[in-house]
Amino acid sequence: MPTQAERLNTLYQKLLAHFGPQGWWPGESAFEVVVGTILTQNTNWNNVEKAIANLKGAGLLDLPALLDLPQALFAEYIRPAGYYNIKASRLYNLLALINGQYKGNLDALFSLPLPELRQQLLTVKGIGPETADSIILYAAGKPIFVVDAYTHRILLRHDLIDEECDYHALQELFMDCFPPDTDMYGEFHALLVQTGKQFCKKTNPRCDSCPLKNL
DNA sequence: CACCAGGCAAGTA
């Protein structure tokens, strides 16, 4: 019988062989990644891309520009991403922290040791565990495993976890099984999302053609 | 048409 760690490793190898490297997070700058993590909360990435294109087209995808832009106006640019008012509020909460505590320097915030960075991000209203971890992993480039709804669903359907396994337990599972590696963690999470989108939706799971069929 | 999407916070009992 393979251990849980061996099964997880097999899962990763199968997904990597099937999909290839994903190269996440899509974005040209750390700041763009930060904006994207908030815009994609419970939202299809296709919608996020429209919002990012709006910002990019207006030259607003950088921190100094947004600090001069009223939040209500920012909300209009990101309308296609949905939840635009609350997302504008959430991003501006983070901008206020960066501006107030870190002299408007994103790298100063990212220079904190990982545990302190995570704690700092979680103090921002609108940034929960997944968003904080996505920022840490994909924008700051520090090794922490990002868990999302697909991660839970995929592992549950393959009997690797129980239904009640929460965010922290799931994150610990991965980080106990794999040594800290920013690139590997980033690929793994991206592969899980890709798998979820194609083969592990809430309804109508088509596990017949899923690369994890005989896991 | 109904359902879903790379969450999170606030409200209710």
Place this chain on the structure above:
DNA sequence: TACTTGCATGGT
């Protein structure tokens, strides 16, 4: 503490 609801656009 343990559920439930609001937030909103766009694709399938």
